[in-house]
Amino acid sequence: MVSNDRVLEDPHEYRGFVLNVASVALPHAVGTQATIDREENKNMATGLTKTALTRQLAEKLQLTNKQAASFLDLLAETAIKETKKNGVFVIPGIGRLVKAERKARIGRNPQTGEAIKIKAKTVVKFRVAKAAKDTIAPPKK
Numbered sequence: 621m622v623s624n625d626r627v628l629e630d631p632h633e634y635r636g637f638v639l640n641v642a643s644v645a646l647p648h649a650v651g652t653q654a655t656i657d658r659e660e661n662k663n664m665a666t667g668l669t670k671t672a673l674t675r676q677l678a679e680k681l682q683l684t685n686k687q688a689a690s691f692l693d694l695l696a697e698t699a700i701k702e703t704k705k706n707g708v709f710v711i712p713g714i715g716r717l718v719k720a721e722r723k724a725r726i727g728r729n730p731q732t733g734e735a736i737k738i739k740a741k742t743v744v745k746f747r748v749a750k751a752a753k754d755t756i757a758p759p760k761k
Contacts, residue, residue, distance in 0.1 A: 670689075670692065673692065674689045675688070699717055704719070707719040712749075713749055713751055713752060714748070715747050715748040715749045715752060716746070716747050717744060717745075717746055718744070718746075718747055719743075720742070720743050721740065721741075721742055722740060722741050722743055723740055724737065726738070
């Protein structure tokens with residue numbers, strides 16, 4: 621490599637910066653994508669996994685992990701069935717799942733600006749209970 625009529629001693633050096641090839645994750649190398657994903661997600665909040673929630677429930681309620689897991693599965697299954705059937709499922713103190721119908725409307729293609737028709741569809745929304753919302757993010761005074 622030649623830079624400003626000077627031959628670079630190190631082929632990885634460029635304009636005063638040295639590229640450390642060993643620290644660069646290459647996509648074809650084994651396991652590097654997972655490493656990149658973990659490093660990129662370090663700043664993201666990590667949530668409670670289903671396994672961790674199951675263990676916490678089992679410990680608090682003095683159940684086995686299997687019983688706690690089956691409780692969570694039953695809760696999810698019931699929530700889905702009730703929301704589909706009645707349009708709403710309430711978890712007291714947390715919130716409610718609500719089935720809503722969206723009307724057909726005219727939208728815009730953001731690339732071309734062309735008007736397009738958007739079909740009517742059914743969506744599911746989760747509305748957080750006031751008590752939970754105020755506890756998690758207290759209103760400013």
